[in-house]
Amino acid sequence: MTQLSGFHRDRIRSVLSASLLMPVITIKHADDAVPLCQALFDGGIRVMEITLRTEHGLKAIKSVREALPEAWVGAGTVTSLAQYRQAEAAGAQFIVTPGLTEALLEFSLTSEAPLLPGVSTASELLLGYGLGYREFKFFPAEVAGGTRALKALNGPFPDVTFCPTGGIRRETARDYLALSNVQTVGGSWLTPDEVVATKDWARITEIAAGSLSDIS
Template sequence: MSQLSDFHRERIRAILDVSVLMPVITIKHPDEAVPLCQALFDGGIRVMEITLRTEHGAKAIKDVRAALPDAWVGAGTVTCLAQYRQAEAAGAQFIITPGITESLLEFSLTSEAPLLPGISTASELMLGYCLGYREFKFFPADVAGGIPALKAFRGPFPDVTFCPTGGIRRDTAGDYLVLSNVQTVGGSWLTPEELVTNKDWAGIECLAAASLSDLSC
């Protein structure tokens, strides 16, 4: 059975090491992608998860990669191989899924864009673990058990690191990050709809900077 390469693990580790916060970004209008991500970057965010929840996701990844060469730009909400390939073609530097399938786990073993697979149960985690995965997205974190679940995972899987996402807020992010098996927290609170709709990029920048400041106190 093939195993995850050192390259893939090192790439995912590097991404998770860059920033304790990973914004989950859904682009509803293509002209918003670059200024939105620029505002996040200026606020101190270095890793962007641009979801494929809309038809603008792939183009947004391509545009943001060109505009922000010093940021890590990945594709989120990837649910099938066709989307994985679409994200690769757009230049995504990593892939995040809300859940896992054997085909996605195996495809990523040889992909240029490494995978952070999404899990919510120990059984799902074990599917990835057997292939060498040690970094996972925990989703949807809040309804899948939250902090108590992550503490429980620590016993049987002491070498696994998580990026919990789903239902996490600015005021609860720190509670997750104090856990020894949590490296990064993902969330959509960094891109509130009202600020994006109003193109309040300065407000987005301030929110990103303040959110990071909260976690350094």
């Protein structure tokens, strides 16, 4: 059986270790992508997950890659092989899925953009574990049991590292990061809709810097 390569694991580890917080970014207006991500970068964020929840996601990934070469830029909410291929072509450096399928797991084994597969149960985790995956997104974190669930999963899977996402707030990020099996935390609180709508990029930088200060 083909196993996940060392290259893929090293790449995902590099992504997760680059920033304690990973903003989950949904671009509603194409022109917002670069200034929004620049504002996050200025606030200390080094990893950007740009979701494919809108028609602007792929173009945003390409634009941000060009504008911020020092940042890690990945595609989130990838749910099909077609989207995976499109995200790769747009320049995504990593892929994040809300769940997993055997097709996605196997495609990633030879992909240029490594996968951070989403799981919410031990059974899902085992599908990836058997192929050599040891880094996973835990989603939706709060609904799926939060910190208590992650503590329980640490027993049978002591060598697995998580990036929990879903329902996590600025006030609760520290609780997740205190766990030994959590490397980074993802969330949308870093890019509030009302702030992005007014293009208050200075405020985005303040939120990013403040959130990082909260967990330091």
